[in-house]
Amino acid sequence: MLTFKAVFCAVLIAGYTTAAPAPASSAPTDASSTIVFSTASSAISSAFSATSSTVLASSASVAPSSGVSESGAARSSTRTSASSTGSSSPSATSSAPPASETVPYASDDPNYILWDEDSNIDPQGVRDSYGASVMGPQNVPIALQNPDLLAPPTTDQGSVQNAKWPFALSHNRLQTGGWARQQNVDVMPIAKSMAGVNMRLEVGAIRELHWHKTVEWSYVTKGSVQVSAINSDGQNYLGTAHAGDLWYFPAGVPHSLQATADDPDGAEFLLVFNDGAFSEDSTFLLTDWLAHVPKEVLAKNFKVNMSAFDHIPAQQLYIFPSAPPADNQKAVSDPQGQVPSPFVFPLSQTKATALEGGSVKVVDSTTFPIATEIAVAEVTVEPGAIRELHWHPTQDEWTYYLSGEGRVTLFASSSNARTFNYQAGDVGFVPASFGHYVENTGNTTLHFLEIFNTDRFQDISLAQWLALTPPDLVKAHLDLDDATIAALSKTKKTVVGPSDSTTS
Incomplete structure (x- = not known):
């Protein structure tokens, strides 16, 4: 950009030295100033074109300063090459920079749960290179039950109210x-x-x-x-x-x-x-x-x-x-x-709907007519499985954990997110429209109730939403490849079974 700046400044100086300032009265426009600024405009356009070509050429070989990984840049380059080979004259869409160039790529750093209530450790407020040890006294049993409060995942940010209450702490x-x-x-x-x-x-x-x-x-x-x-x-x-x-x-x-x-x-x-x-x-x-x-x-x-x-x-x-x-x-x-x-x-006599990683029973006013103001989903999630990323459009969710161990991250919009850990006997709460999931982090079946103050159970699946959205629109937002988009489920899974793909 140095060449462009130099040309731009030179043209401006030349223009201002050639054209005298206009008097306060409404005098006719000086033709010489029009010629000068017309020439300046042409010079700026030429300089901008030349400079843009230089910058675009150099950007192909320089990694973005925002910390994009080589593999991410390579993937973006590969997709760009693949799209440009289909036509000799690039369209307006293909010539536009990927949306991901406006912000850095999301980090690949792992954010696994660091311990559980049965771990024989002295829990510390440390995750990777962040945090430090606990020097003062601490309630170790509570810290062991809440690893994502003491050492939260790096994806947590901002402020979300506490959404966990154990009945064991109630009078x-x-x-x-x-x-x-x-x-x-x-x-x-x-x-x-x-x-x-x-x-x-x-x-x-x-x-x-x-x-x-x-x-x-x-x-x-x-x-x-x-x-x-x-x-x-x-x-x-x-x-x-x-x-x-x-x-x-x-x-x-x-x-x-x-x-x-x-x-x-x-x-x-x-x-x-x-x-x-x-x-x-x-x-x-x-x-x-x-x-x-x-x-x-x-x-x-x-x-x-x-x-x-x-x-x-x-x-x-x-x-x-x-x-x-x-x-x-x-x-x-x-x-x-x-x-x-x-x-x-x-x-108890109602047959559960079997899912790839668990099961679900839903009871609302359509099956229990008198229950016009409260609905429930009884959910089981097997080890390694997850209650898929979803939200409830207009209903708050009051959750009760019957058995097992679970992990939930609440997304509250405006970059606010917080992760909580739950055990049997705990109450959870998810305000309406907050994005969330429920992950089984234990070795036994996670069993819980999702309870809503409504006559009709409703939820929206993130995966189903993306699968039923035009693929180009999904790709423009997330830069996903075609294979990943094609694999999105057009039917609601509710519970997603274990997969080894998370490690690759």
Whole structure:
């Protein structure tokens, strides 16, 4: 560019010395200045053409200063040569520089997980040449469970709110007959649209008659639970949810939960509510309400003597022990009849869709009609496989990990990305439209629930999107070769099986 600059400066100097400045009044244009600047324009054009030819010729043999690898330059050169041999006169497209020349190529540096919770090491905040050792005290078990927080991949950047909460860190409410612990925005502020409760009932124990301002959705992790309810039309329901089954109650529908004797230890289950600010301590409870109503009002309402309420609890029971329900128990005879749509869904009996690296079951209002505000995908990912890169267009995802070890990177746009590690009993959260994947980083099956505050499950696959986009457009963005583009799947894989191609 030195030759071009020299010519450009010389022409400008010559032009300004030849043409005197125009007076302030509106005088006719000096013809000599027009000739000078016309000559200058021609000189600049000639100089630019000559200089451009020199620069383009030299750029073919010089690697870009942005750090592009030799192999990347060679690939780009090969593709350029291949496209130019098809025609003697290059088109406007083929003569344009590749988009990748505007920024450096993405790094090939590996970003594998550095350790796991079973590693016998002293974890350090070091990845390759970045970071340094931990000199002060640290909680080693937590550091071992979260390698991508202490030594994050180099692809992480910017700021993303914490998207992991272990139920093991939640305060546990202990009762006679069971316990309950919760996750909400108080402990994970990013999860504004949903909250969760992990509850345990001993055999026969009852989560007392109650209702919520939000919907209640549940997945039974162990044992069986008998549920009872009525709707606003006075129609009642009695059913049992076994391990792997679901129940759903619309907002305001009163219900109860009781552990059966199917499992000698009772039952444990997950509850999800479609409000991140939900608190299990703010439930509308039967005993709590009656304890705060004057007894004369109770007597008047039920048309009985006040003495009938001499033994009602003075405060809420919440969870309390009782005899287990009979296996053949039937719903109370109801003149209004039974609810039109059952509140329990037998997910455990639903056949999973087998995938190349795992499986999936999807339940939403199309299969569980009463569940109009929460949908779920139950997913398994085998070792070495990955829940493919995807996003959910309009729904937040509240994730619960049932078994195995997983790794998730959230892409939040504007170059913000952060990676989290999950184990059984952890809650994850992915805001709507955030790009993400779920990678199995362990040696056993990764099993988790994707839960959404919607009536219909939706996701968009990155691979399918690219496969169904014009190939030239994909190539212009990513500089992929034809073989790679041709290999993109036009059908959604959901889970992608292990592959050795990542090492080549």
